[in-house]
Amino acid sequence: MYSGKQPLSIINTRPPKLSSxxxxxxxxxxxxxxxxxxxxxxxxxxxxxxxxxxxxxxxxxxxxxxxxxxxxxxxxxxxxxxxxxxxxxxxxxxxxxxxxxxxxxxxxxxxxYDYWTTDEILEAVLPENTSEGTPTSFATAGHLGLCVAHVNLKDEYLSFKNIIGQVILDKNPNIKTVVNKLNNIHTQFRFFEMELLAGVPEYIVTVNESGCKFTFDFSKVYWNSRLHHEHERLVSLFNPGDVVVDVFAGVGPFALPAAKRGCVVLANDLNPESTKWAQINVINNHLTDRIRIFCEDGATFIRRITKEVWENPFPESGEVRSATQQRRELRKQPVKQQTPPRQGSKRISHFVMNLPDSAISFLPSFKNMFSELKNHPEFPEVYQNMPVVHCYCFTRELEFEAANIDIRNRVSTALNCSIEDSGVLHFVRRVAPNKDMYCISFALPQEVLL
Ligand SMILES: C[S@@+](CC[C@H](N)C(=O)[O-])C[C@H]1O[C@@H](n2cnc3c(N)ncnc32)[C@H](O)[C@@H]1O
CATH class of the missing domain: 3.30.70 (Alpha-Beta Plaits)
Known part of the structure; x- marks a missing residue:
């Protein structure tokens, strides 16, 4: 007879195992x-x-x-x-x-079925000879409204992919679509190719980042929530009034927060889907007066943008909008102009280049960037300081010192000018077991630009 001192035999609450x-x-x-x-x-x-x-x-x-x-x-x-x-x-x-x-x-x-978790159901579905644990870790894109869950399934799970998708969908009411990220990334536009596992083929999501709302088609543009802190870090280096040029802007995760901070931004991306959503995001975040969007190849854009800013500066550059002003705008009330519009800055302060695979190869486009402006009488006063480039890149050197040498060498070669002693190297994240992402920030050497 049971004494009452030990627990009763444990009730088996595991789900029934499927034989096929x-x-x-x-x-x-x-x-x-x-x-x-x-x-x-x-x-x-x-x-x-x-x-x-x-x-x-x-x-x-x-x-x-x-x-x-x-x-x-x-x-x-x-x-x-x-x-x-x-x-x-x-x-x-x-x-x-x-x-x-x-x-x-x-x-x-x-x-x-409703009682068990995704993991418990999948454990009951998948054969015992698959790897330990279940392949259910998934990330989601979109927090506002319904979101897309993306898994990255190992080959051994591919024959169960639709069931895995269905279970994730069933168990997470906020998820409307489940996709498997395929290992190929679109070579140029950097978004993941994906296949639908379950749910509706609907990939438009809305995400909040750095106080801005971003909407985009997850299947056609680049977005990486893991870069959230990096976007914030870099933007925090900018001063209100700075003119920021984002050469590979995507849907605007640097550009919009920078504009919110009081900068004016020229945001470019070669992917027309990215610029389409960037433009929508600019409108939705009420930043139309401080961001201009371009859809060009980064090299061409770099070569011509200095002149463009010089000849066509933002009129209100430098004005930081107060919270009250922003609230008024949201309520669509006209804002009374307190001060006359400023002349606007002709000087670019920062270039952001987040295309880590190949950004360094775009650096030669800065050569002679000032050739058309350097004889202008105002030029020496406007460009007392050279613009700072924030160039993202990958390296296989996993020690900081080795990475520092490797990256500075590659940048110096691309510019045909040594940057060994200038600038700051910042570790961003490990993207693969043998690959790190860095951001190198340095003032463009005069001898390159002139
Ligand atoms: C790694 S993503 C970065 C996007 C965004 N800045 C971010 O941080 O999420 C690189 C972007 O560069 C764009 N791109 C690729 N090649 C380009 C080129 N030659 N010129 C301009 N943009 C390019 C891609 O479409 C993609 O949106």
Whole structure:
């Protein structure tokens, strides 16, 4: 007989195991567990739960209530016990139940598909010979409204991909689409190619980052939430009034926060889908007066943008909008102009180049960038300081010192001018076991530009 000192035998709450994935069907996941229950009047149920002699015999399993309604008598409750066998109750427990005039009844607890987690269901679906753990770690894109979940399935799971997708979809009500990221990245535009596993083929998501709202088509543009901190770090280096040129701007994760900070921004991307969404994001975030969007090859853009800014500066450059002004704009009330528009800055302060695979190869485009402006009488005053380039790149050198040498060498070669002693190298993140991402920031050498 059970002494009441050790726990009752553990109830097996695992889902039934499928013998073949073809059996997959939500109704398959139904498990009836016979138990005992004690019928008590509704007011007494709480007291019953606290009775010391019953401690250790009550049912405790995750997500299942110990006290349930008695469907045949609304005045009563059923207190569930963790066994189907009366012999397992201690004599004290049984005596207490008899003395209180209570009745022990049979109870059938049913667990179903909704009860188990994604991992538990997939464990039951996938064959035992697959790797330990289940392939359910997924990232999501989009926090506002419904989002897209993306998995990166190992080859061994590919034959179960649709079931994996379906289970993730079923178990996460905020997910509308599940995709498998394929290993190929679009060579030029850097977005992942993906295949739909479950849900609707709908890839437009909205994400909040750095106080801005970004909407974009996840299947056609580059977006990486892991760069959130890097976007914030770099933007924090900019001063209100700075003219920032983002050569590979994507949908605007540097450009929009920089404009919110009070900079004016020229944002370029060769992918027309990126610039389409960047423009939509500029409008949605009420930043049309401080961001201009371009859709050109980065090299051509670098060569011509200095002249463009010189000849066509932003009129309001440098004006930081107060929170009140921004709120007024959101309410679409006209803002009274307090100060006349400024002349605007003709000077570019920063170039952002986040295309780590090949940004360094675009650096030669800075050569002679000032050739058309250098004879202008205002030029020496405007360009007392040379623009700073923030160039992202990868390296296989995993030690900082070795990476520093490698990156500076490559940049110096591209510019045909040494930058060995200038600028700052910042480690961004490890992108693969043998590959790190860095950002090198340095003032463009005069001898390159002139
Ligand atoms: C790594 S993504 C960075 C996007 C964004 N700056 C960010 O941080 O998320 C690089 C971007 O460069 C764009 N791109 C690729 N080649 C380009 C080129 N030759 N000229 C301009 N943009 C290019 C891609 O379309 C992509 O949006």
């Amino acid at each position: 994935v073809n059996q997959f069907n939500r109704n398959f996941f139904r498990k009836d567990i016979p138990l005992l229950a004690v019928r008590v009047s509704a007011p007494k149920a709480g007291i019953f739960l606290k009775t010391p002699v019953l401690k250790g015999f009550l049912l405790h399993i995750p997500k299942v209530k110990t006290v349930v309604h008695n469907e045949s008598n609304p005045q009563e409750r059923l207190v569930l016990l963790g066994t189907a066998d009366q012999e397992k109750l201690s004599p004290d427990a049984r005596t207490f139940i008899v003395q209180e005039g209570l009745e022990i009844v049979q109870y059938l607890l049913t667990l179903d």
